[in-house]
Amino acid sequence: xxxxxxxxxxxxxxxxxxxxxxxxxxxxxxxxxxxxxxxxxxxxxxxxxxxxxxxxxxxxxxxxxxxxxxxxxxxxxxxxxxxxxxxxxxxxxxxxxxxxxxxxxxxxxxxxxxxxxxxxxxxxxxxxxxxxxxxxxxxxxxxxxxxxxxxxxxxxxxxxxxxxxxxxxxxxxxxxxxxxxxxxxxxxxxxxxxxxxxxxxxxxxxxxxxxxxxxxxxxxxxxxxxxxxxxxxxxxxxxxxxxxxxxxxxxxxxxxxxxxxxxxxxxxxxxxxxxxxxxxxxxxxxxxxxxxxxxxxxxxxxxxxxxxxxxxxxxxxxxxxxxxxxxxxxxxxxxxxxxxxxxxxxxxxxxxxxxxxxxxxxxxxxxxxxxxxxxxxxxxxxxxxxxxxxxxxxxxxxxxxxxxxxxxxxxxxxx
Numbered sequence: 001x002x003x004x005x006x007x008x009x010x011x012x013x014x015x016x017x018x019x020x021x022x023x024x025x026x027x028x029x030x031x032x033x034x035x036x037x038x039x040x041x042x043x044x045x046x047x048x049x050x051x052x053x054x055x056x057x058x059x060x061x062x063x064x065x066x067x068x069x070x071x072x073x074x075x076x077x078x079x080x081x082x083x084x085x086x087x088x089x090x091x092x093x094x095x096x097x098x099x100x101x102x103x104x105x106x107x108x109x110x111x112x113x114x115x116x117x118x119x120x121x122x123x124x125x126x127x128x129x130x131x132x133x134x135x136x137x138x139x140x141x142x143x144x145x146x147x148x149x150x151x152x153x154x155x156x157x158x159x160x161x162x163x164x165x166x167x168x169x170x171x172x173x174x175x176x177x178x179x180x181x182x183x184x185x186x187x188x189x190x191x192x193x194x195x196x197x198x199x200x201x202x203x204x205x206x207x208x209x210x211x212x213x214x215x216x217x218x219x220x221x222x223x224x225x226x227x228x229x230x231x232x233x234x235x236x237x238x239x240x241x242x243x244x245x246x247x248x249x250x251x252x253x254x255x256x257x258x259x260x261x262x263x264x265x266x267x268x269x270x271x272x273x274x275x276x277x278x279x280x281x282x283x284x285x286x287x288x289x290x291x292x293x294x295x296x297x298x299x300x301x302x303x304x305x306x307x308x309x310x311x312x313x314x315x316x317x318x319x320x321x322x323x324x325x326x327x328x329x330x331x332x333x334x335x336x337x338x339x340x341x342x343x344x345x346x347x348x349x350x351x352x353x354x355x356x357x358x359x360x361x362x363x364x365x366x367x368x369x370x371x372x373x374x375x376x377x378x379x380x381x382x383x384x385x386x387x388x389x390x391x392x393x394x395x396x397x398x399x400x401x402x403x404x405x406x407x408x409x410x411x412x413x414x415x
Contacts, residue, residue, distance in 0.1 A: 004063035005409070008037030009051035011388040012073040015374040016359045022287075022319040025352035032390070038074065039063060040380040043408035048374050066411075071388040072403060075355065076374055077146030077381030079362035080336050082273050082294055082323035084151050084184075085136040086129055086164050086171075089120025091328045095302070104303055104330065105228055105256070114154070114188050117328050121154035121164070129167035130174070136326070136334070137175040142413055144383040144402045145336055146177050149323070149366060151222060153184030156193075158208045161185045165217040176412040180366050182250065183212060186223035186230055186238060197234050205241040213245060220270075224252040225260035232263045239267050248367060254278045255299070265289040271321065271365040275308045276300060283309060287316035292365040294321045295357070297343035298331030310347040310357075321365040322357035338398030351394055380409035 013036035019029060037051035039058050046061075047054050058065065094112045098104065107113050121129070133150065140148055150168050155161040161183065168181040185204045189197045212218055221242040223235050229252075230238075239249055249267045253260025255274040261282040264272035272286060273294040286293045295308035310320050322343060326334030333339065336358060344354040360372030371379045384404035385393055392400055405413035 002041050004046060004058065004061040005040045005066055006037055006055060006058035006063045007040065007066045008054070008068055009035050010037070010068055010074040010384065011035065011071050012390055013038065013048060013374060014073065014075040014355070014390045015048065016076050016356065017373045017375050019352070019356060019360070021361060021364055023317045024314045025350055025356055027350050027352045030352050036074070038374065038380070038382070040406070040409040043379055045374060045376055045378050045380050047376060068384070070386060072384040072386055073388065073390045074374070074382055074384050075390065075393075076359045076372055077383055077405065077407065078144045078336055078358045079147040079366065079368075079372060080140065080145050080324050080326070080358070081149045081271065081321055081362045081365040082151070082296060082325050083149055083334070084153065084325070084327035085148070085334070086133050086150055086152065086168055087117050087121050087154050087328050088124035088128065088132065089117060089328065091116060091332070094329055095332070098303065108228055113329060115191055118154050118156050118190065122160050126163055126167050126170070129164065130171045133168060133171040133179070134174050137171070137177050137179065139334070140336070141177045141405060141407070142401070143335065143337060143398070144405055146381040146383075146405065146407050146412075147180065147363075147366070147368070147371060148177050149180040149182055151182045151184040153187035153222070156185065156187065156190035158204065161204070161208055162211060162217075165212070166215075169217055176407050178407075180220070181218040182220040182222050183208070183218050184222040184224070186235065188224065188229045197230060198237075201230070201234065201238040205238050209241065209245055209247070219248055220250055221247040222250045222252065225263055226252065226255055227257060232259045235263060239263070243267060254282055258282055261286055264291050270367055273323065273325075274299065275313075276306050278309060283312050283316050283318070286313060287318040292321050292361065293318045294323050294365055295343055296323055296325035296331065297339040298325045298333055301339065301342065302330045302332060307343055307346050310343060310349060310353075314349070314353060319361055319364065320353070320357055321362040322354065323362065323365075335398050337393070341394045341397040344394060351391055354394055380406055382406040
């Protein structure tokens with residue numbers, strides 16, 4: 001027997017419906033239901049509309065009534081499309097070195113950087129990694145993030161990458177939020193690799209990829225295309241193999257130098273992430289493609305570098321998502337809402353553009369069509385903030401936290 005639940009009335013329901021996937025958005029385009037209500041059935045949204053209308057429908061369905069007594073607004077659950085929350089240790093030393101004048105690449109070459117985290121993550125046991133993932137995911141859902149992408153890439157060997165991805169699979173069973181795993185074995189060439197970069201990529205693609213398929217550990221393959229990592233030329237056979245096996249492609253692109261975004265477009269990648277170094281050529285290329293351009297303001301804040309040119313990307317017609325890049329090195333903050341609000345300030349983005357970037361456009365960057373909007377038939381991933389005006393959410397830059405969070409129709413957070 002189906003269970004129906006009516007929630008409301010909300011001062012405002014910001015549905016994020018009826019908006020285009022690509023291009024600039026005005027706040028006037030947002031659909032806002034004043035004094036609205038939502039009916040949930042099982043994991044999905046059954047109806048949304050003015051409270052008087054949906055409450056009458058709820059009565060006919062014998063729905064349970066969850067009355068919202070204080071003034072709140074409701075929006076779709078946030079989606080973080082780029083994180084590295086499966087890691088061991090800390091990189092506080094790297095942060096101090098950067099602030100004293102060392103560059104990201106200089107720190108990496110001197111023994112810090114990604115390899116430092118690889119060493120610490122390899123030392124961590126599988127149960128320890130599961131615990132760390134679930135703790136970080138718990139913090140995220142308390143901030144309204146109901147879907148979290150999680151990358152490997154701190155294992156950098158077949159067995160260590162499997163350890164990370166299997167830890168993610170186990171953590172998925174324990175987390176309130178949805179975890180979307182991604183294989184980032186092509187994060188850098190491991191320092192203990194005895195062959196060339198090409199040898200390492202061949203080993204991963206021939207030995208690891210089949211296990212990923214067999215155990216259904218991920219559908220997504222990522223690579224870091226950058227100096228000190230992999231070149232557009234070296235990564236080509238790796239992505240060719242991934243495409244042949246039916247994996248989705250995503251790319252760490254144009255962080256410090258260009259080249260990665262062109263690879264992303266060539267392989268019809270689902271997203272190209274970072275893009276801080278993207279120029280007009282790359283912007284136009286992405287705008288004309290189906291690849292989602294993902295801004296990672298946390299990395300810009302952590303490294304003290306330029307932000308992704310989100311304003312130019314949107315004006316050119318690109319689809320722009322916003323993610324936290326939560327990782328121990330360049331983006332340790334991990335607060336998606338704060339970072340998105342700050343990006344909006346520096347790039348002069350509308351509220352509609354920022355919120356689209358962490359809801360339905362973020363869903364598209366993960367290939368998910370069942371969330372990111374408050375519409376009939378979609379997952380009931382919902383956030384209620386204690387305010388009567390949705391504009392307060394970004395105005396308070398992450399300091400306004402949700403009072404209620406629903407994940408697949410179940411109340412996951414109640415403050």
